[in-house]
Amino acid sequence: KNACCTANTSQELHKDTSCLYNFNWDHCGKMEPACKRHFIQDTCLYECSPNLGPWIRQVNQSWRKERILNVPLCKEDCERWWEDCRTSYTCKSNWHKGWNWTSGINECPARALCRTFESYFPTLATLCEGVWSHSFQNYSGGSGRCIQMWFDSAQGNANEEVAKFYAATMNAGAPSRGGLLVPDPRRVLWGSS
Numbered sequence: 641k642n643a644c645c646t647a648n649t650s651q652e653l654h655k656d657t658s659c660l661y662n663f664n665w666d667h668c669g670k671m672e673p674a675c676k677r678h679f680i681q682d683t684c685l686y687e688c689s690p691n692l693g694p695w696i697r698q699v700n701q702s703w704r705k706e707r708i709l710n711v712p713l714c715k716e717d718c719e720r721w722w723e724d725c726r727t728s729y730t731c732k733s734n735w736h737k738g739w740n741w742t743s744g745i746n747e748c749p750a751r752a753l754c755r756t757f758e759s760y761f762p763t764l765a766t767l768c769e770g771v772w773s774h775s776f777q778n779y780s781g782g783s784g785r786c787i788q789m790w791f792d793s794a795q796g797n798a799n800e801e802v803a804k805f806y807a808a809t810m811n812a813g814a815p816s817r818g819g820l821l822v823p824d825p826r827r828v829l830w831g832s833s
C-alpha cells in the first residue's frame with residue numbers, strides 16, 4: 641500500500657550485491673542470514689516506505705540528490721539489528737564512504753581489517769546511527785514517536801501516524817512555509833560524495 645518503490649526494486653533488494661547499489665554485504669565473508677535480514681529490511685524501508693518524508697533532506701552527492709537524516713528508529717529494532725549482527729564480520733564502521741570500488745563492488749580498503757561487528761560497532765547506536773552516517777537515530781523515548789523497521793502489517797502500519805506527527809511538528813516549527821513536506825533550506829545538508 642502506497643509503496644515508493646516498484647516490485648522490481650523490492651525483489652532486487654533481496655539479492656546479494658543487487659543491481660541497486662552493487663553493495664556487497666558479504667565483504668568480510670558470508671554475513672549471517674539473521675544479520676542480513678536487517679540490512680534487507682533497512683534497504684526496503686529506505687527505498688519503499690512512504691513514511692520517511694519528514695526526514696528527507698537534499699544533498700549534493702554523485703549517487704543521489706536526497707537522503708534521509710536522523711529518522712528516529714525504534715530502540716527495539718536497533719537492538720535486534722545489533723544483537724543479530726554481533727557475530728558477523730565487517731571492516732568499517734561507516735558504510736557510506738571509504739570503500740575500494742575499483743572492481744565495481746565495494747571491497748575493504750587497504751589496512752581495514754575484517755573483525756566482528758561488535759568490534760566496529762561497540763554499542764547499539766554506533767551501528768544504527770553510524771553505519772549509514774546518521775540516516776537513523778536510536779530512539780528510546782515514548783512509543784508512537786519512532787519509526788518501526790519491523791512491523792506486522794496485519795496490525796496496520798504504525799509508521800503512518802508517526803510520520804504525520806513529525807510532519808505536523810516540523811511544520812509548526814516553520815510557520816512561514818506552506819507545504820507540509822517542503823524541505824526547509826536552512827536545514828539542507830550538502831554532503832560530500
Ligand SMILES: *[C@@H]1O[C@H](CO)[C@@H](O)[C@H](O)[C@H]1NC(C)=O
Nearest residue numbers: 647648649650651652653659
Ligand atoms: C529489475 O530491473 C533490472 C533493470 O531492468 C533488471 O536487470 C533486473 O533483473 C530486474 N530484477 C528483477 C528481480 O526482476
Ligand SMILES: *[C@@H]1O[C@H](CO)[C@@H](O)[C@H](O)[C@H]1NC(C)=O
Nearest residue numbers: 698699700701702830831833
Ligand atoms: C553540486 O556539486 C557540483 C560539483 O561540485 C556543483 O557544480 C553544483 O553547483 C552543486 N550544486 C549545488 C546545488 O550546490
Ligand SMILES: *[C@@H]1O[C@H](CO)[C@@H](O)[C@H](O)[C@H]1NC(C)=O
Nearest residue numbers: 740741742743747748749750
Ligand atoms: C582496490 O582493489 C583492487 C582489487 O579489486 C586492488 O587491486 C587495489 O590495490 C585496491 N586499491 C586499494 C587502494 O586498496
